[in-house]
Amino acid sequence: MFDGLESGLLEDARLDLVRSVGAEYRLVRPTAPSTFPDPRTAGFFPWRLPVEHSWPCSPAKTDGFVEKAAQALAARFGSRGARTVLVGSLDGGSAGSPSRKLASNLRGRALQLVEGTESIRDVEALDPTAPVLYAMVGKAGLFAGIASPREANGFHPGGEKFIKAGGISRAGGKIAGALHHLRLFHEPPARGAHWLELGASPGGMTAELLERGYQVTAVDRAPLDERLRGAPGLTEVHADVLHFHAPSGHRYDAILCDMNGDPRDSMRGVLRLLPSLDSGGLVVFTLKLATEERLARIHELTGEVLAAAERSGLALLSLTHLPANRREFTCLFLHGTPDFDPARA
Template sequence: MTDTHENQPPKAACAWLVRLPEIFEGIAADVLQRFGAISSTRLGQDYYLIKTATPEAIQRSEVAKFARWNLPMDHTWPCNAQKMDGFIEKAAQTLIKKFGERKPQGIFIGTLHPTSPDKYYKGLASNLRGRVLQLFPKLAAGAVEEQDATAETLFCLVGKEGLFCGMQSPRASNGLYAGGSKYIDQDAPDTISRAGAKIAEALHYLLLHRPPLKEGSHWLELGACPGGMTSELLARGQRVTAIDRAPLDKRLDGRPGLKFVLADVAEFQPRAGTTYDALLCDMNGPPEESIEQVIRLSRSLKKGGLVVFTLKVPRIENVEEPCELFRLIASMSKAAGLSLLAQTHLTYNRHEFTLFLEKPRD
């Protein structure tokens, strides 16, 4: 009998753009190797252009959690746009010729250096998108949050390294924006802490996987002090029961929709019959202990209730230890009846990942 696998030709390598947050720079080579990278070129602050015969590993392998965003490279144009006459028109004509018949639901263009103080490429990206939209027929998604998470979008990134484009669904890419990140202004005068940016981005990311919670939904927040996340939830019309041993920022005093309980999370017990739509945990300390409290209190979640859990890793010095800790937390959650909906590394995460869990609807 002939082994059919032996007769199959090897897969051809394809170009792929992956975004590994700068905090993972020390393990980037190992992660890229596990993605099957035959070669890699660093672009921008934390992008890598790789060639791989196993792109499925980027989205479905155990180390996929280290890639914040990914995109197949259907068109790459290494160039210095700043020194080129007519770059916008040349690029726009190329995009309509190459992608017009594929009918993307939307077109979104970002920069390879999104946090750079130099605004040139941010302006270039905006002007290029404007010209491209003039050439394409009317698109179904004119704004980021209008996208169908499962339909293909044309994403492009531009920078001093050139123009890099591809089509893929936002869910497969792991983000609704080109580059995957929604940047939040942390310098606003009413900002209580950077944790507020985390939950704001987390709720945006969640649109990839389920509809947003209705206004007036009731959240149970564990370890809420000083109240950065609490403030963001209240600003979105949510109700919050916040638990912490330390008081919240005084700016939250008297806010409608807020109930604060000054107590240790481990000692808190909801009043009989109380149910919540969602549970939020960003507590410090060993994640094994934090998830035990989440599991205990998830009994008060409604069917289909959401859990947003920050998995805090002591240090990320290799690939194996974070993955082992992740497996433990996922296993504990599953045993308690909570299903893992998604996981990602948000822009405002450090040595941590954000996990999204759900309570069964049946």
């Protein structure tokens, strides 16, 4: 997604590369005390685990790997109060792939051996601040540590699982993923809440919101897909967002913006409409970086967008890269809660 930026990013974040442990995972060591990750760069590091136990090896060539690995996890983490054990694959792959099977077998055995842990079916229902023993396994070996889902920036080991969304556009997966990610920090808006959606056409996100029982006012210069015509809860507005005015006195519970173009203009479009957003309301904003190649420019642009939001009273809950994101980040903000600190919530 952001090919060619890795060495610059590690340098900016003051991290030394120890080794690659799979196509998407890096074992790194901080070179200086840092506030990793900086909000501007957090999207480049969407899942992070403090590695407290590692066993670099080739599991396929190691006799009794699962048993030995589970015994080691039990010895190392047995009395640490982890609520459950979640194991992910460093090598990706589909459900039946060797690495995924290995992860699943290791999880099953570790749950039997690691004191105090229990099997949890619905990972999203975990308290996002509860300690979890996360382990990642693959061709590079085993890497494990304890973190809360909020600290790791995702409930699932390795990050958010890909969330499938309906067929109108790829963007549906972005709002489905964003609402899932939001649970790390805050409850999603209640059923029936009213969303103002900016840049809604053709309507993949709109469809996802309607499916969750929300009302949606969808604004775009282009029309929505005809499958959405007459959908209950939907108000379609054909307009330029920069000229749209909310009905007098009306307040929305949340704003969603997926407009293309310069993200500073898109953020200006959101901020202009903030008086129509309830205090404590949610903003979900796609920060599009498609035209930016250079890391310094990406940092600058991201910094400008975040600073403008903050000046207008939007508190950043999270900036991340979701599985359905392309060259863009998803930002979550709360309106009018400048003292909100996700680390303390």
